[in-house]
Amino acid sequence: DGGITQSPKYLFRKEGQNVTLSCEQNLNHDAMYWYRQDPGQGLRLIYYSQIVNDFQKGDIAEGYSVSREKKESFPLTVTSAQKNPTAFYLCASSINRASTDTQYFGPGTRLTVL
Amino acid sequence: KNQVEQSPQSLIILEGKNCTLQCNYTVSPFSNLRWYKQDTGRGPVSLTIMTFSENTKSNGRYTATLDADTKQSSLHITASQLSDSASYICVVSAQTSYDKVIFGPGTSLSVIP
Numbered sequence: 171d172g173g174i175t176q177s178p179k180y181l182f183r184k185e186g187q188n189v190t191l192s193c194e195q196n197l198n199h200d201a202m203y204w205y206r207q208d209p210g211q212g213l214r215l216i217y218y219s220q221i222v223n224d225f226q227k228g229d230i231a232e233g234y235s236v237s238r239e240k241k242e243s244f245p246l247t248v249t250s251a252q253k254n255p256t257a258f259y260l261c262a263s264s265i266n267r268a269s270t271d272t273q274y275f276g277p278g279t280r281l282t283v284l
Numbered sequence: 285k286n287q288v289e290q291s292p293q294s295l296i297i298l299e300g301k302n303c304t305l306q307c308n309y310t311v312s313p314f315s316n317l318r319w320y321k322q323d324t325g326r327g328p329v330s331l332t333i334m335t336f337s338e339n340t341k342s343n344g345r346y347t348a349t350l351d352a353d354t355k356q357s358s359l360h361i362t363a364s365q366l367s368d369s370a371s372y373i374c375v376v377s378a379q380t381s382y383d384k385v386i387f388g389p390g391t392s393l394s395v396i397p
Contacts, residue, residue: 269315
């Protein structure tokens, strides 16, 4: 079953804790992205990576960190510095960074801070 | 400021009926416009993509139109099915030093029997 996977589907966190969201793809895509989705708003870009060992901040990177040690994997850590982390998080990948390349999205992780 | 607006915010239609969703944008310089379908609790899936020179693009019962002069796009759904119930997101890309992608807030469509 090819595609992009995210885990876990649901995640609960206590205030002050860091949590890591997993994103894996077997599409052999170079570019990967993390988005945050809040009700009534468009997806907002947190971080993106165009190639292994390289990543760039998106529009709302504060309180988040990422790594890209392998082409297939792009985990996102939500740190305690993120003031309002409760949201639906989507990971995506594309052949490369060009906007004409289709972004393929994972099923998402819903993070709730208790 | 690069923005994408969509209307209506939500829509309820009877199964078998047609509907049209609207997208207005102020993104510049324009590169392309894409419509995504997002089922509840899932990731978005691309339906169509249109560049500046394309006026219309179809994907089965979905037909997207683009008027680059007025910066408007529409997504027409024909003979709606219950499985069309989803959020439809308009996404516009700007051709800058790097491709800037702006997502609209989406239109929530409910198809009822």
